[in-house]
Amino acid sequence: MVSRRALLQRAVVAAGALVFLRRAPTAQAASGQEADAPRPTHTPRWGMVIDLDKCTSCQACVVACWAENNQPLPGPEAHRAGRVIEWMKLLSVHEGSYPRVRQRLLPIPCQQCDQPPCTTVCPVFATYKNPEGLVAQIYPRCIGCRYCVNACPYTCKFFNWSEARWPASMAQELNPDVSVRPKGVTEKCTFCHHRLQRAKEQAASEGRVLQAGDYVPACMQACPAQAIVFGDLNDPASDVSKAQDNPRRFRLQEELGTEPKVTYLSEA
Amino acid sequence: MEQPRDIASDIVTPMIRWPRGYGVFVGCLLAVIAFAAYAWTQQLRFGLGVTGLTRPVFWGLYITNFVFFIGISHAGTLISAILRLCRAEWRRPITRMAEAITVLVLFIGAGNVIMDLGRPDRALNVILHPNFRSPLLWDITSITTYLTASMLYLYLPLIPDLAILRDRLPRRRWFYRPLALGWTGTPQQHRRLERAIAIMAVVVIPIAISVHTVVSWVFAMTIQPMWHSTIFGPYFVAGAIFSGIAALIVAMAILRKVYHLEAYLKPIHFNNLGILLLVMACLWLYFTFAEYLTTFYGHQPEEMAVFWTKITGPFAPYFWAMAVCCFVIPVILLGIPRLRTISGTVAASGFILIGMWLERFLIVVPSLINPRLPFPGGVYHPSWVELAITAGAFATFLLFYCLFIKVFPIISIWEVQEGQERGVDETVERLKTYLPTAVSQPPQPATSRFQTKWS
Numbered sequence A: 001m002v003s004r005r006a007l008l009q010r011a012v013v014a015a016g017a018l019v020f021l022r023r024a025p026t027a028q029a030a031s032g033q034e035a036d037a038p039r040p041t042h043t044p045r046w047g048m049v050i051d052l053d054k055c056t057s058c059q060a061c062v063v064a065c066w067a068e069n070n071q072p073l074p075g076p077e078a079h080r081a082g083r084v085i086e087w088m089k090l091l092s093v094h095e096g097s098y099p100r101v102r103q104r105l106l107p108i109p110c111q112q113c114d115q116p117p118c119t120t121v122c123p124v125f126a127t128y129k130n131p132e133g134l135v136a137q138i139y140p141r142c143i144g145c146r147y148c149v150n151a152c153p154y155t156c157k158f159f160n161w162s163e164a165r166w167p168a169s170m171a172q173e174l175n176p177d178v179s180v181r182p183k184g185v186t187e188k189c190t191f192c193h194h195r196l197q198r199a200k201e202q203a204a205s206e207g208r209v210l211q212a213g214d215y216v217p218a219c220m221q222a223c224p225a226q227a228i229v230f231g232d233l234n235d236p237a238s239d240v241s242k243a244q245d246n247p248r249r250f251r252l253q254e255e256l257g258t259e260p261k262v263t264y265l266s267e268a
Numbered sequence B: 001m002e003q004p005r006d007i008a009s010d011i012v013t014p015m016i017r018w019p020r021g022y023g024v025f026v027g028c029l030l031a032v033i034a035f036a037a038y039a040w041t042q043q044l045r046f047g048l049g050v051t052g053l054t055r056p057v058f059w060g061l062y063i064t065n066f067v068f069f070i071g072i073s074h075a076g077t078l079i080s081a082i083l084r085l086c087r088a089e090w091r092r093p094i095t096r097m098a099e100a101i102t103v104l105v106l107f108i109g110a111g112n113v114i115m116d117l118g119r120p121d122r123a124l125n126v127i128l129h130p131n132f133r134s135p136l137l138w139d140i141t142s143i144t145t146y147l148t149a150s151m152l153y154l155y156l157p158l159i160p161d162l163a164i165l166r167d168r169l170p171r172r173r174w175f176y177r178p179l180a181l182g183w184t185g186t187p188q189q190h191r192r193l194e195r196a197i198a199i200m201a202v203v204v205i206p207i208a209i210s211v212h213t214v215v216s217w218v219f220a221m222t223i224q225p226m227w228h229s230t231i232f233g234p235y236f237v238a239g240a241i242f243s244g245i246a247a248l249i250v251a252m253a254i255l256r257k258v259y260h261l262e263a264y265l266k267p268i269h270f271n272n273l274g275i276l277l278l279v280m281a282c283l284w285l286y287f288t289f290a291e292y293l294t295t296f297y298g299h300q301p302e303e304m305a306v307f308w309t310k311i312t313g314p315f316a317p318y319f320w321a322m323a324v325c326c327f328v329i330p331v332i333l334l335g336i337p338r339l340r341t342i343s344g345t346v347a348a349s350g351f352i353l354i355g356m357w358l359e360r361f362l363i364v365v366p367s368l369i370n371p372r373l374p375f376p377g378g379v380y381h382p383s384w385v386e387l388a389i390t391a392g393a394f395a396t397f398l399l400f401y402c403l404f405i406k407v408f409p410i411i412s413i414w415e416v417q418e419g420q421e422r423g424v425d426e427t428v429e430r431l432k433t434y435l436p437t438a439v440s441q442p443p444q445p446a447t448s449r450f451q452t453k454w455s
Ligand code: SF4
Pocket: A109, A110, A111, A112, A113, A116, A117, A118, A119, A135, A151, A152, A153, A154, A155, A156, A157, A188, A258
């Protein structure tokens, strides 16, 4: 006969173990480490700097992001309904009042917050911050409740209202590295996480550790003005760390304590 | 000499009558539900694109309905538990109908969340991969607890009635016999039952309060303007009880009419609930005022954007309609004793239900229309699919209730009987215990002078 207390204790231990086991594989999968690759000396923290004084608002980053990440091509209908999916978007900010109005355009990807308010609220762990600081989405698990979407203070998440469609001529040009999201799930900028995985595989096959420049997101690559700098914030020598170290720097809504990993540079 | 009523037959007879009106009404409900089901198949096929939701208004009618229905659920269990614990004698004919509302409406509330999911097929993920840091999971936990407790709390006082039905309705014996658990009404059974009911009444109160508190936390735990508020917990609970009592009064009035329960549901019942409703209306105004005044004085740009959208902007008609429905009309109808008649309280309740639905809508949508980052063109026009499913939700609730009243006695027979047999004596006994103890010795002269002067 087991005493009630012992039974309770066992139940608690079992529940704890269950939670631990359940989490463990997620953490492993998230880090995406190859077992035989040489280990890097530190865990990177990926971040971005966008220099607004260089940005010409040409929207090359927006288009590059569409193409890279298999975002459905928005037609006039999607625009009218306010359902355009653009992970990288230009936000227009109006300053001053007539006649001295100034419009500024800010390229806004997901800010990849270090304290993301969007991940805690997800009931099913379908969005989480991985050890390298990337806030990820698990499309096959998302139940589409849109709680994370509403919790993001930057309105950076997007919902698949309907089945994604492309013109027949474009259907062959989808990026094979990026999954096409089904209807009813939430998605957002991942800092081109698939490129990181590719870069890691490449580095592993060449028997070396990941180097600066191996992994860059599509928006940075496409920017003709070179206004976007990307890299490892944990490496003080990286371009992004140096670019960040600038008196012109600011982060969006810093007062919220979300610790965004996207920094902006601007004279104004 | 007055004859005591045969309560059991008064209440059982309408259960086995099937007037034509009933069939017509159920038919209409089924038609509405069928249309809603069709709308839902459209939504399943084409995704939430068929709704009016957009970016940044990611939540709309479904979440409004969810909050509203869960609020209504506070009608029953909570009110009935409080009245039972206070031993309010007038509760006897109304506890059952109140508890039934709770249990049935919880299903509708939960159903609305399923409607809102982009992937309802994956709803079970909340059990397979639960993230207990998410307020949505707190919701699921507390609502399932509440549903279980409320069902138990509805069932326990049903047992003696089920035994009555078992003995009275031979054709339905197969159904009532197992449910009655062999109740024979021995004093020991009564003692145990009453003990169990008393325990459940105590247990159910904190659960009920937790339910609407965590519903409010779904909003308050984000940092979105006019959601991130510390008073949301009590504000929502007060609103829930408010709309719950209103729903109960409407249900009572309808049942009184169709079941001819005039002898049981008397003006005094409506009067007493009306006073309770009046108190809640004042509490509601207090909370609303506190919430909006703090926002206004804080004057943060993001919050003010939402604030003005509600007060003078596109949502102003709804906002002021809410204020009139939730406060102005009820206070007039319930505050003036001459107007606090049955039709007065019912009218007030109807307005309150409309007003409280609007309140939920005004909490969900305007905050989303004004997100923190400047955002062009947040608009929301519900589509026909959303309206159809909303109508379907109301119709489903009414259908459930219509079926319930045909299967279970809507007034607790044994409790009313008990009230008739023992209630008066017990109340007199209890009243006596409130009175000053009878004097056995003459009190000290000094004290007595003090008492007569100051008390
Ligand atoms: S910007 Fe929004 S979506 Fe991106 S991590 Fe921060 S809260 Fe999450």
